[in-house]
Amino acid sequence: MRKNTICLIVWMLLLATATAAPADELLVLDNGQIRIGIDREKGASITWLSTRAYPKNMVNLADPGRLIQQSYYAGVRLDRTADGQHSSWNPWSWNPIQGGGVGSWAVATTFEKRGEVLYSETIPKLWDMPNEAAAARMRQWTSLEPDMPNVVSVRCEFQSMRDEHDRWGPARLNPQELPACYFTRNFANVKSYLGxxxxxxxxxxxxxxxxxxxxxxxxxxxxxxxNVGIAVYSPASDGHWNFGPHGKAISNDSFAGPCMHVAPLGRLKLGPKTTFRYRYWLVLGDESLISNSLDALIQKYADETIELEN
Structure with a gap:
């Protein structure tokens, strides 16, 4: 039996046993080279990334603030202790999180595989409260980039539906995570791409x-x-990126506390009735393959910006 055939069989066996979520809670795209999954019970956030070369899950799932997900900020920072606001996140701005808030998970209201696209709609939770739904809706379209079998394309839409006279106030210029990404701690070598x-x-x-x-x-x-891992390409970002490790222990456990964080930031005024859209890409493989893929993506999508409606 040829070596590459044996590798493919091993890859398929590993994938068959690796997914922790039940089949009806996890939607998956798998082209034999990469696998990506979104989880209904975690707000349809991206909860699984793997490659044939690295069949374990690359995503950290330790709490609702991890994952690969939409996360936004608006309004003034409020002390809501009397309402049950978590003491570690006080005061805090209006911060809808796709995965959920402190101690609670969001659940996708629409969760469908439409051909080769994973489509979802989610009512997010506010991060600083134990279980408070945000007056907002998140939509997401997750697919494989055409002719690039190691690249995932993610299109996000966020719709704010706050009361225009609520206590968080009118639109203020805030950094937005485009998106928030948390990987397992063993992906500890962080690099910026120069072309x-x-x-x-x-x-x-x-x-x-x-x-x-x-x-x-x-x-x-x-x-x-x-030298295998994940690159995030977010041409809609317009400033610095947050990044770094959390915890010192190197771990490949998706549920461990230690993790790696990357978040492209874009500054925009997110008002009570704002809707905006953007795209980002996840590129998997070794450094050489990631480089080649990024060069192609940059040539094609460097002019991508946020679509904003106020």
Whole structure:
């Protein structure tokens, strides 16, 4: 039996036993090279990423604030202790989280596989409260990038439906996570992409607070010691990126506390009735494959911006 056939069989067996969520809670795209899954019980956030070279899950799932997910900020920071606000997140702004709030998970209201697209709608939770639904809706379209079998394309839409006279107030300029990404702690080598196969290593001690980087081409990667990992490409970002490790222990456990964080940031005024859309891409593989894929994506999508309706 040929070596590549044996590898493919091993890959398929590993995938058959790796997914923790029941089949009706996890929607998956799998082209034999990469696998991506979204979980109904975690707000349809991305909860699974793996490749044939690395069949374990790359995503950290330790709490509702991890995952790969939509996360936004608006209004003034409020002390809502009397309402049950968590003491660790006080005061805090209006912060709808796709995965859920402190101690509670969001559940997708629409959760469908439409051909080769994973489509979802979610009422997010406010991060600072134990179980408070946000007056908002998140939509997401997750697919594989055409002709790029190691690349995932994610289109996000956020609709704010707050009362125009609520206590968080009118639109203020805030940094938005485009998106918030948490990977397992073994993807500890963080690099900004410079183009044409060139990278810049980024250093940051365990946080938070997170480090700040300014990737010139809107792409950063988290790689393990075998030089395999994930790059995030977010051309809609317009400022620095947050990044860094949490915890010192190197772990490949998706449910462990230690993790790696990357968040492209874009500054915009998110008002009570704002709707906006953007896209980002996840690129999987070794450093060489990621470089080639990023060069192609940058050539095609460098002019992508946020679509904003106020």
């Amino acid at each position: 044409e196969g060139q990278w810049r290593t980024e250093q940051q001690p365990p946080g938070p607070p997170w480090g700040r980087a300014e990737p010139p081409l809107d792409a950063m990667a988290c790689l393990n010691d075998a």
